[in-house]
Amino acid sequence: MSDIPIxxxxxLTKIFGDGVEIKALDGVDLYIKRGEFMSIIGPSxxxxxxxxxxxxILDTPTSGTILLNGVDVTKMSDKExxxxxxxxxxxxxxxxxxxxxxxxxxxVMIPLLISGVKSSQARKVARKVxxxxxxxxxxKHRPNQLSGGQNQRVAIARALVNKPSIVIxxxxxxxxxxKSSDSIYELLRKLNREHEQTFILVTHxxxxxxxxxxxxxxxxxxxxxxxxxxxxxxxx
Amino acid sequence: xxELFIALRHLTSRRRQTIFSVLAVGLAVMLLVWSQAMxxxxxxxxxxKTVDRMAHVTVEPQEDEDYIHLYHKLTGDIRGIxxxxxxxxxxxxxxxxxxxxxxxxxxxxxxQVDAHDSVLHINDDIVEGxxxxxxxxxxxxxxxxxxxxxxxxxxxxxxxxxxxxxNPAALKVVGIYDSGxxxxxxMAITSQSTAxxxxxxxxxxxxxxxxxxxxxRAQAISEEIDAMGYPASGWKETNPEIIQTxxxxxxxxxxxxxxxxxxxxxxxxxxxxxxxxxxxxxIGMLMAMGVPRRSIMLIFVMESGILGLLGxxxxxxxxxxxAIQMGSYDYGMEVMAGITTIPFVVRLQDAVIxxxxxxxxxxxxGIYPASRxxxxxxxxxxxxx
Ligand SMILES: Nc1ncnc2c1ncn2[C@@H]1O[C@H](COP(=O)(O)OP(=O)(O)O)[C@@H](O)[C@H]1O
Ligand SMILES: [Mg+2]
Numbered sequence: 001m002s003d004i005p006i007x008x009x010x011x012l013t014k015i016f017g018d019g020v021e022i023k024a025l026d027g028v029d030l031y032i033k034r035g036e037f038m039s040i041i042g043p044s045x046x047x048x049x050x051x052x053x054x055x056x057i058l059d060t061p062t063s064g065t066i067l068l069n070g071v072d073v074t075k076m077s078d079k080e081x082x083x084x085x086x087x088x089x090x091x092x093x094x095x096x097x098x099x100x101x102x103x104x105x106x107x108v109m110i111p112l113l114i115s116g117v118k119s120s121q122a123r124k125v126a127r128k129v130x131x132x133x134x135x136x137x138x139x140k141h142r143p144n145q146l147s148g149g150q151n152q153r154v155a156i157a158r159a160l161v162n163k164p165s166i167v168i169x170x171x172x173x174x175x176x177x178x179k180s181s182d183s184i185y186e187l188l189r190k191l192n193r194e195h196e197q198t199f200i201l202v203t204h205x206x207x208x209x210x211x212x213x214x215x216x217x218x219x220x221x222x223x224x225x226x227x228x229x230x231x232x233x234x235x236x
Numbered sequence: 237x238x239e240l241f242i243a244l245r246h247l248t249s250r251r252r253q254t255i256f257s258v259l260a261v262g263l264a265v266m267l268l269v270w271s272q273a274m275x276x277x278x279x280x281x282x283x284x285k286t287v288d289r290m291a292h293v294t295v296e297p298q299e300d301e302d303y304i305h306l307y308h309k310l311t312g313d314i315r316g317i318x319x320x321x322x323x324x325x326x327x328x329x330x331x332x333x334x335x336x337x338x339x340x341x342x343x344x345x346x347x348q349v350d351a352h353d354s355v356l357h358i359n360d361d362i363v364e365g366x367x368x369x370x371x372x373x374x375x376x377x378x379x380x381x382x383x384x385x386x387x388x389x390x391x392x393x394x395x396x397x398x399x400x401x402x403n404p405a406a407l408k409v410v411g412i413y414d415s416g417x418x419x420x421x422x423m424a425i426t427s428q429s430t431a432x433x434x435x436x437x438x439x440x441x442x443x444x445x446x447x448x449x450x451x452x453r454a455q456a457i458s459e460e461i462d463a464m465g466y467p468a469s470g471w472k473e474t475n476p477e478i479i480q481t482x483x484x485x486x487x488x489x490x491x492x493x494x495x496x497x498x499x500x501x502x503x504x505x506x507x508x509x510x511x512x513x514x515x516x517x518x519i520g521m522l523m524a525m526g527v528p529r530r531s532i533m534l535i536f537v538m539e540s541g542i543l544g545l546l547g548x549x550x551x552x553x554x555x556x557x558x559a560i561q562m563g564s565y566d567y568g569m570e571v572m573a574g575i576t577t578i579p580f581v582v583r584l585q586d587a588v589i590x591x592x593x594x595x596x597x598x599x600x601x602g603i604y605p606a607s608r609x610x611x612x613x614x615x616x617x618x619x620x621x
Contacts (some may be wrong), residue, residue: 045362053615056524058523058524058614058615058618059613059614059615064301077532078528078529078530079528080525082523082527082528082529083526083528084526085523085525085526086525086526086527087526091525093526093618097517097518097520097521097618099242099518099521099522100249100518101245101248102245110238110242110522111525111526112527113238113241114238114525114526114527114531115526123304158525178564
């Protein structure tokens with residue numbers, strides 16, 4: 001596997017503004033290696049979600065560039081962006097955002113169907129991934145028939161089913177009690193070890209962040225700290 | 237085709253709105269199908285009634301000739317054409333009728349009673365006396381009821397007929413007919429020999445009237461007669477105004493009912509808008525999972541199209557069913573001159589056009605809410621909680 005960073009963020013700035021301008025990201029530089037299991041922390045409003053949405057190409061930057069696997073995503077068409085989101089990115093949000101009209105198995109199948117996998121094959125793969133997150137016996141349940149932790153596991157299965165190279169989680173355990181929260185963390189950790197996927201997790205839980213391999217701290221849209229295994233990665 | 241999978245699931249999950257939308261479109265379509273069937277039925281009936289009273293094909297003298305001389309042979313030849321059920325050679329000309337102090341310009345038609353009846357069913361129209369008597373005594377005449385009134389004549393009275401270059405004659409009234417047309421005031425019918433004597437011509441006629449079994453084939457048969465060397469024209473050519481009037485009524489009817497379907501489709505647009513609003517988060521999540529904007533659009537256009545198609549099919553089924561049901565019911569009284577059932581006619585072509593029209597209309601109607609959905613910003617759609 002090459003040493004070229006899977007994510008290269010250069011001088012990224014995002015300004016929100018209707019009337020008053022808010023600089024949510026202010027010249028962020030960040031290189032992330034393939035297979036890294038890292039967290040982004042910082043006070044509320046510091047720009048964590050904004051940064052994650054930029055990496056997930058859900059939004060466009062005001063200036064600066066983002067390269068995923070060496071490709072500049074800011075120059076992609078809607079079709080290419082969609083394809084990249086489908087194939088290379090897995091999203092986990094604070095709320096599961098499962099489709100309420102579909103059962104757990106169908107929810108996990110959808111990313112596969114979007115990428116063109118036949119429905120019988122998709123069903124097989126989705127079953128396997130649901131088994132992996134420990135929900136093999138809840139496949140036919142709809143989101144309103146499952147607990148918060150179970151739904152979040154389904155959402156994780158959905159994020160992972162297309163074997164994306166990058167999984168991003170915006171406070172994936174923020175809505176759960178500490179017991180489910182820990183088990184979700186352990187699950188993500190296990191998946192990271194087994195599949196060598198890159199995990200970027202936003203959290204306000206400093207204890208959980210400390211368990212990840214690399215911690216980035218954002219304040220006012222700037223990276224103010226970048227620690228790997230407790231040691232500073234770079235001068236800031 | 238995951239777009240269809242998602243669209244169908246949305247529709248089955250929103251069961252109540254789906255049923256309501258389908259019913260709304262269905263009822264509008266039903267109304268259109270039903271009234272179209274009634275219109276076609278009445279038009280058909282009107283055609284029959286109107287066209288029934290006229291010669292289906294009229295044959296005229298050859299160019300530069302005033303008369304058809306060898307009409308016996310021609311009449312026989314025409315009778316031999318497949319589909320011809322009646323042939324009547326007619327000699328007609330102008331005359332002035334005088335009775336006491338009243339007078340009136342008319343057209344005299346000299347006919348052979350049986351032949352003419354086979355083409356125009358004249359015996360059905362007689363109200364007094366009989367056509368038969370024309371052939372019993374010469375110099376007799378049958379007049380329309382309006383003409384009789386104008387001249388103040390009754391059966392048995394004798395009218396003085398004259399015209400420049402004609403042989404004046406005294407014609408005895410042997411019958412009065414009522415066809416319900418303006419001809420009742422201007423046409424007098426005599427035997428062929430009486431007309432020949434009055435107009436001072438030999439054994440000739442100046443037109444041959446033909447009846448066919450299927451009125452839609454009149455044109456084809458007139459062309460066959462054309463080929464025999466005599467100019468002939470079908471009833472559509474001789475009476476273009478009939479078709480014009482009926483067409484016009486049909487069009488305005490369809491326009492009004494088309495509008496009803498458009499209104500029903502607006503109902504679908506508004507349910508769809510509500511669905512888009514309700515599903516904003518889901519749409520954002522679908523985008524995050526890699527559904528391109530075009531496919532988001534497709535999902536909602538499909539939903540609208542499916543609702544339209546279901547409504548159209550339901551409406552056609554209900555409308556056709558209702559029309560057939562009502563069409564076979566005998567009201568026991570006349571709903572139109574001479575008929576006691578409402579003549580509904582459901583045509584396959586109408587059903588197909590209405591289904592296609594409704595389906596397309598709903599596809600188009602779905603574009604606006606669908607494009608709103610496809611233009612959502614995924615970050616804002618998913619929302620910050
Ligand atoms: N769509 C938006 N419009 C306006 N301001 C926004 C928008 N999204 C985020 N912001 C602002 O940008 C800043 C960073 O927000 P966010 O990235 O959500 O912070 P965090 O996730 O660290 O709490 C905040 O001040 C927030 O109010
Ligand atoms: Mg946030």
